[in-house]
Amino acid sequence: MKIPANGFTHAGKFHADDVFATALLQILRPDIKITRGFTVPDDFDGIVYDIGFGMFDHHQEPREDRANGVPYAAFGLLWRVLGPGLVGERQARLIDENFIQPLDLNDNTGEQNSLCDAIGFFNPVWDSKEDQDSCFFKAVAVAKQILENQIDSANAVNRADEKVQQAYRNSRDGIVVLPCYLPWKNGLYKTDALFVVYPSQRGGWSAQCVTDHKTKKSKLPFPQSWAGSRRRSSSRRAASRASASATPAVFSSPPRTRRPPLPPVVRY
Numbered sequence: 001m002k003i004p005a006n007g008f009t010h011a012g013k014f015h016a017d018d019v020f021a022t023a024l025l026q027i028l029r030p031d032i033k034i035t036r037g038f039t040v041p042d043d044f045d046g047i048v049y050d051i052g053f054g055m056f057d058h059h060q061e062p063r064e065d066r067a068n069g070v071p072y073a074a075f076g077l078l079w080r081v082l083g084p085g086l087v088g089e090r091q092a093r094l095i096d097e098n099f100i101q102p103l104d105l106n107d108n109t110g111e112q113n114s115l116c117d118a119i120g121f122f123n124p125v126w127d128s129k130e131d132q133d134s135c136f137f138k139a140v141a142v143a144k145q146i147l148e149n150q151i152d153s154a155n156a157v158n159r160a161d162e163k164v165q166q167a168y169r170n171s172r173d174g175i176v177v178l179p180c181y182l183p184w185k186n187g188l189y190k191t192d193a194l195f196v197v198y199p200s201q202r203g204g205w206s207a208q209c210v211t212d213h214k215t216k217k218s219k220l221p222f223p224q225s226w227a228g229s230r231r232r233s234s235s236r237r238a239a240s241r242a243s244a245s246a247t248p249a250v251f252s253s254p255p256r257t258r259r260p261p262l263p264p265v266v267r268y
Contacts, residue, residue, distance in 0.1 A: 001081055003029035006046030011036040013123055014136045016116040017073040017107040018050045023144035024078055036133055050074035073104040091154035099150060157183040189213055194220045
């Protein structure tokens with residue numbers, strides 16, 4: 001979809017929905033001119049959203065819901081069309097599920113959402129002399145930065161997929177060793193991998209359990225006895241070199257360990 005030079009959305013009090021929808025359009029077309037008003041001019045030439053009863057306005061019947069029952073708002077309707085072109089189909093779906101749906105739900109039902117509250121605080125208070133449109137675009141600037149970070153993060157996952165897949169092809173016994181930390185969950189989705197091992201930023205190695213894509217639980221959790229433990233040798237100096245810590249899903253090996261902690265994982 002080609003983004004036109006002009007956009008129109010509603011005036012008055014703004015919400016996360018119209019703010020993030022505007023931010024999305026600005027990301028795709030930085031020079032777009034957004035006008036706010038209570039009535040769409042008959043001769044308006046551009047994209048209209050969150051007002052006007054068009055394809056990007058959710059204030060009309062019948063309202064459109066997702067398959068899981070979460071109703072669309074303007075941001076979700078725009079993202080459904082524009083998101084896949086920015087991050088690909090899978091990442092667009094994940095961003096919708098994890099980030100956009102809670103915002104759409106808040107706009108449609110009033111369900112509490114901290115990000116929506118934060119955006120709402122950009123509205124001028126009742127006795128303020130601030131220009132409402134100026135406040136709106138201040139909120140849009142913040143939303144744009146948040147959304148750009150979301151998009152950058154999703155595309156970083158896409159770039160990591162090939163490296164993760166290569167590590168998976170070289171894996172054995174369900175243990176995938178990465179050359180560095182990589183966003184690996186997307187690349188190992190629905191594989192038989194059990195553990196992921198990679199160099200820790202603090203030195204040594206970190207190991208994580210791979211979750212089952214259906215149950216969302218670790219396929220093979222680390223022993224509960226490792227959780228929160230720090231194993232130390234008798235020497236204080238050796239202790240600082242050989243400490244290890246763990247949770248049921250993450251294990252960190254000593255900072256000076258040069259090889260990944262495969263033996264403990266294999267023995268378990």
